[in-house]
Amino acid sequence: MTERGTTDVLAVQTRRKGRLRISKQLRTPLAITGGAIVVFWLLVAVFAPWLSPYDPLAQYFQRLQAPSAEHWFGTDQVGRDVLSRVISGAQVSIPLAVMLVVFAMLIGSLLGAIAGYFGKAIDETIMRIADLVFAFPTIILAMVIAAALGPSLTNAVIAMLIVSWPAYARVTRSLVLGARNAEYVIAGRLLGNGPFTSLGKDILPNVLSPVVVLATLDVGTAILLLSGLSFLGLGAVPPTPDWGSMVADGVQNFSSWWIAVFPGLAILTVVLAFNFLGDALRDALDPRSQEAVQGRAL
Amino acid sequence: MPVSSNTAPEKQGARAGIHPLARYLGVRAALTILLLFGVTLVTFTLTNLVPADPVQAALGEQAAANPEIVAQFRENAGLDQPLPVQYVTYLGNVLQGDLGVSQQTRAPVSNDLGKAFPATAELALTAILISIVLGVGLGMWAALRRRTITDQVIRVVSLVGISVPSFWLALVVYFVFFSQLRWFPGSGRLSPAAIPPPKVTGMYTVDSLLAGQWVTFADAVAHLILPAAVLALYTIGLLTRFARSAILEVLDLDYVRAARAKGLPGRVVVSRYVLRGALVPIITVLGVAFGSLLSGTVLVEKVYSWHGLGEYAYSAATKLDLPAIMGVGLVVGCVYIGLNFLVDVLYGFIDPRVRVA
Numbered sequence: 254m255t256e257r258g259t260t261d262v263l264a265v266q267t268r269r270k271g272r273l274r275i276s277k278q279l280r281t282p283l284a285i286t287g288g289a290i291v292v293f294w295l296l297v298a299v300f301a302p303w304l305s306p307y308d309p310l311a312q313y314f315q316r317l318q319a320p321s322a323e324h325w326f327g328t329d330q331v332g333r334d335v336l337s338r339v340i341s342g343a344q345v346s347i348p349l350a351v352m353l354v355v356f357a358m359l360i361g362s363l364l365g366a367i368a369g370y371f372g373k374a375i376d377e378t379i380m381r382i383a384d385l386v387f388a389f390p391t392i393i394l395a396m397v398i399a400a401a402l403g404p405s406l407t408n409a410v411i412a413m414l415i416v417s418w419p420a421y422a423r424v425t426r427s428l429v430l431g432a433r434n435a436e437y438v439i440a441g442r443l444l445g446n447g448p449f450t451s452l453g454k455d456i457l458p459n460v461l462s463p464v465v466v467l468a469t470l471d472v473g474t475a476i477l478l479l480s481g482l483s484f485l486g487l488g489a490v491p492p493t494p495d496w497g498s499m500v501a502d503g504v505q506n507f508s509s510w511w512i513a514v515f516p517g518l519a520i521l522t523v524v525l526a527f528n529f530l531g532d533a534l535r536d537a538l539d540p541r542s543q544e545a546v547q548g549r550a551l
Numbered sequence: 552m553p554v555s556s557n558t559a560p561e562k563q564g565a566r567a568g569i570h571p572l573a574r575y576l577g578v579r580a581a582l583t584i585l586l587l588f589g590v591t592l593v594t595f596t597l598t599n600l601v602p603a604d605p606v607q608a609a610l611g612e613q614a615a616a617n618p619e620i621v622a623q624f625r626e627n628a629g630l631d632q633p634l635p636v637q638y639v640t641y642l643g644n645v646l647q648g649d650l651g652v653s654q655q656t657r658a659p660v661s662n663d664l665g666k667a668f669p670a671t672a673e674l675a676l677t678a679i680l681i682s683i684v685l686g687v688g689l690g691m692w693a694a695l696r697r698r699t700i701t702d703q704v705i706r707v708v709s710l711v712g713i714s715v716p717s718f719w720l721a722l723v724v725y726f727v728f729f730s731q732l733r734w735f736p737g738s739g740r741l742s743p744a745a746i747p748p749p750k751v752t753g754m755y756t757v758d759s760l761l762a763g764q765w766v767t768f769a770d771a772v773a774h775l776i777l778p779a780a781v782l783a784l785y786t787i788g789l790l791t792r793f794a795r796s797a798i799l800e801v802l803d804l805d806y807v808r809a810a811r812a813k814g815l816p817g818r819v820v821v822s823r824y825v826l827r828g829a830l831v832p833i834i835t836v837l838g839v840a841f842g843s844l845l846s847g848t849v850l851v852e853k854v855y856s857w858h859g860l861g862e863y864a865y866s867a868a869t870k871l872d873l874p875a876i877m878g879v880g881l882v883v884g885c886v887y888i889g890l891n892f893l894v895d896v897l898y899g900f901i902d903p904r905v906r907v908a
Contacts, residue, residue, distance in 0.1 A: 311767060385590075385593060388586045388884055389593075389884045390887055394848070396849065397597055397877065398597060400771065400867075400873060401597040456773060481718065485849070497718075503722060507722075507726070514719075517719030518721065522717070524714040
C-alpha cells in the first residue's frame with residue numbers, strides 16, 4: 254500500500270509540477286557550481302585534442318619531472334606529460350560513464366517493467382537475479398566479473414553493466430506496480446490495448462521520468478567505479494590515459510606526488526559536480542524518495 | 552488493520568507453536584542460505600566462463616599437445632563431467648573450505664584468506680565505528696539545524712565524502728601525514744621492529760590488549776588511524792545523508808511534537824524520542840554501509856600495505872589470479888550476506904511491527 258502511495262505521488266509530481274520545481278531547485282548555489290563544473294569537463298572532453306599541450310601518449314620527455322612552466326602537472330614515470338593525459342582522460346571516463354548509465358537504465362528499467370507488469374514467474378526470476386547481484390558489494394562483484402572476462406575497458410563496462418542494472422529494475426518495477434492498476438491504464442486495456450501496448454504506451458511514459466533523473470545522478474558513481482576498476486588494472490589497459498590507472502601509476506612512484514594527485518583531482522571534481530547536481534535534482538523530485546533509490550553503496 | 556486478517560495467522564502460529572518473530576527469523580535465515588548458494592553459483596559460473604583454457608594453464612604446452620595426457624587430466628580434474636555435476640563437486644569443495652590454489656602465492660586460497668581476514672576485519676570494524684559515530688552525529692546535527700549554514704556545510708562535506716576516490720585519498724593522506732608531516736607511522740599494521748602479539752583473534756589491537764602489551768597496542772592503533780579514516784570517509788558521507796533524512800522524518804511526527812509540547816528539554820526529546828525513532832531506518836542501511844567499507848578495502852589496503860583481503864584482492868586482480876579473486880568474492884559476498892542477515896535480525900527485535908506482520 255505505502256509503496257503504491259508514494260509512487261503515485263512521485264508520478265503525479267513529476268508530471269504536473271516536475272518541470273517547475275526542478276528549475277527552481279536548480280538555482281541553488283550547489284547545483285549551479287555542479288552544473289558549471291560538469292559543463293567545464295564536457296568542454297574539456299570535447300576539445301581535448303586542441304587543449305592538451307602535448308601528445309598524451311608520447312614518451313619523449315625526461316621522466317618524473319616536477320610541475321614546471323613547461324609541464325604544469327609534471328611528467329610521469331615514462332616521460333609523458335601529465336596535464337595532457339589528464340585532459341585526454343576526460344575523453345575516456347566521461348563518455349564511458351554516460352554510456353554505461355544509459356545502457357544500465359535501458360536494460361534495468363525494461364526488465365523491471367516486465368517484472369512489475371507481468372508478475373509471477375517472470376517477476377520472480379528477474380528479481381531473484383537482481384537480489385543475487387545485490388548480495389555482493391558492488392566493486393567486489395564488478396572486480397570478479399571483470400577479472401573473469403579479462404582486463405579491458407569494454408569488459409570493465411560490461412562488468413559494471415551487470416552490477417548496475419538491478420537498481421533501475423527495482424525502481425521501475427515498483428513504479429510500474431503502482432501504475433499498473435491506475436484508471437487510465439485500465440481504461441486503455443478496456444479499449445483493447447494489449448499488454449505490450451499498455452506497458453509501452455500507457456505505463457512507461459508516465460513512470461520513466463523519475464528513472465531518467467535518477468540515472469543522471471548515477472554518472473558520478475559510475476565514474477568512481479570505472480576509475481576504481483582501472484586502478485585495479487581491470488579497466489583501461491596501458492597506455493590509455495585513464496584517470497584511475499594514472500593514480501595507480503602514482504602508487505608505484507610514490508615520491509612523485511603529481512602523477513597521482515592531478516588525475517585524482519579530476520575524478521574528484523567530476524564526481525562531486527555530478528553529485529552536487531544530483532542532490533539538487535533529487536530534492537526537486539521528492540526528498541523522501543532519495544534514500545530508497547540511492548541506498549546502494551559503491 | 553482488519554481483525555479477520557490478523558487473527559488467522561496468529562492462530563495458525565499458536566497451533567504450530569511458532570512465535571511470529573521466530574517465523575520472521577526463519578524466513579530470513581532460509582532466504583540467506585539461498586543467497587549463499589547463489590553466491591557460489593556466481594563464482595562457479597565465472598570460473599567456468601574464463602576464456603583461458605584451464606587445461607592449457609595447468610599443463611605445459613608440450614603436455615597439452617598430447618591428447619592422452621589431456622584426457623587423463625580432464626578426467627582427474629572432473630572437467631569431462633557435465634556442468635551440474637561439476638558444480639556439485641565445486642560446492643562440496645567450497646563447503647570443505649577448498650577454494651583452490653592461488654597462482655601467485657602457490658598456497659591454498661583458504662589459507663591465504665584465513666590469514667588476511669582478521670586484518671581486514673580489524674580495519675573495517677574500526678572504520679564502521681568511526682562512520683556510525685560521525686555519520687549519525689553529523690546527520691543529526693544537520694537535521695536539527697535544518698536549512699541553516701550548518702546544514703549546508705554538512706551537506707557539502709557528506710557529498711565530498713561520497714565523491715572522493717578512496718584509492719586516491721589513501722595516497723594523498725599517506726603522503727601528507729606520513730611522508731611530509733610524520734604525524735603517523737607509515738604502512739603496515741605494526742612498526743617493523745614490533746613483534747605481533749600472540750594470535751587469538753588475529754586482530755592486533757585486540758590481541759595486544761588480551762596479552763596486556765600496551766606498547767604494541769598503541770603501535771597498532773597508530774597504524775590503524777590513517778587507513779580507517781580514509782576508508783570511513785565514504786561511509787560517513789552515506790550515513791550522514793541517510794541519518795539526516797531519517798531524523799527529519801521523525802522530527803515531524805506527532806509524538807515528537809507532543810514530547811516538545813509537554814515541555815521536555817530538547818536534549819531529552821532528541822535522545823529518547825527522535826533518535827530512537829530514527830534508529831530503525833538507520834540500522835537497515837548499516838548492512839549497505841558495511842558493504843561500501845568492504846569494497847573500499849580493496850582499493851585502500853594496497854596503499855598502506857595492510858595485509859588483508861583488500862590487498863590480497865588487489866594483487867590477485869592485477870595478476871589475474873582467478874582462484875584468489877573468486878575466493879575473495881566468495882568470502883566477501885558471504886560476509887556481506889551474513890551481516891545483512893544480522894541487520895534483519897536486529898530489525899526484527901527493534902521494530903515490533905515486523906514481529907506481527
